[in-house]
Amino acid sequence: MxxxxxxxxxxxxxxxxSEILNDEGxxxxxxxxxxxxxxxxxxxHFDAILLDIWxxxxxxxxxxKEWAGQNALAAxxxxxxxxxxxxxxxxxxxxxxxxDFLEKPITLTKLLKxxxxxxxxxxxxxxxxxxxxxxxxxxxxVASVPGMMPSVLQAVTTEPAxxxxxxxxxxxxxxxxxxxxxxxERVYFEHHLxxxxxxxxxxxxxxxxxxxxxxxxxxxxxxxxxxxKAEANSA
Numbered sequence: 068m069x070x071x072x073x074x075x076x077x078x079x080x081x082x083x084x085s086e087i088l089n090d091e092g093x094x095x096x097x098x099x100x101x102x103x104x105x106x107x108x109x110x111x112h113f114d115a116i117l118l119d120i121w122x123x124x125x126x127x128x129x130x131x132k133e134w135a136g137q138n139a140l141a142a143x144x145x146x147x148x149x150x151x152x153x154x155x156x157x158x159x160x161x162x163x164x165x166x167d168f169l170e171k172p173i174t175l176t177k178l179l180k181x182x183x184x185x186x187x188x189x190x191x192x193x194x195x196x197x198x199x200x201x202x203x204x205x206x207x208x209v210a211s212v213p214g215m216m217p218s219v220l221q222a223v224t225t226e227p228a229x230x231x232x233x234x235x236x237x238x239x240x241x242x243x244x245x246x247x248x249x250x251x252e253r254v255y256f257e258h259h260l261x262x263x264x265x266x267x268x269x270x271x272x273x274x275x276x277x278x279x280x281x282x283x284x285x286x287x288x289x290x291x292x293x294x295x296k297a298e299a300n301s302a
Contacts, residue, residue: 069114070094074104101125115185120149140164144185175278
């Protein structure tokens with residue numbers, strides 16, 4: 068787990084990036100402007116920083132130059148972000164010392180790749196086991212054995228039973244369509260989250276949504292991932 072500082076004046080961007088990085092197992096601290104970022108760095112160590120360029124008090128490039136002058140970029144890699152950046156801005160930021168430049172809207176793949184590169188900068192490549200969620204089970208070959216009970220054969224050859232569907236849906240059918248739809252979607256996503264062990268990757272695959280879109284949808288529906296995970300773990 069790494070500690071990451073997210074610096075952006077837009078609260079929606081801070082919340083979205085925090086949720087994604089928290090789900091990846093990182094600890095995230097948010098700062099709404101350059102002064103907050105300075106204060107956070109003065110009291111805490113960070114393994115990486117995501118820094119927006121356009122901010123109201125001091126812009127990100129100026130803050131990056133300030134940290135470069137303090138020789139602080141060697142210890143903490145900085146990834147720049149901007150929704151209005153140009154090639155010249157990206158070149159200047161990397162020349163100053165930024166490790167990467169992400170253009171908004173930031174895709175999940177680019178975000179996680181940039182963070183991974185930043186966190187592994189200077190580290191020797193290590194061979195690690197693939198996550199259990201990505202390891203496919205070897206095919207099971209079942210020979211026909213005389214006298215084998217059909218129920219035993221079925222238990223060996225069939226896939227694990229899917230989680231039971233949620234009980235009868237108590238949907239507000241007399242409500243406006245949008246409210247009824249939101250109620251159904253809330254039950255739908257909570258069902259799949261519980262079924263997939265709160266793995267956002269598997270839920271995204273199951274529901275056919277890109278993960279960034281999935282985060283936004285859950286936030287819109289008021290589904291609090293951290294609280295739901297805690298409830299599931301304590302059950």
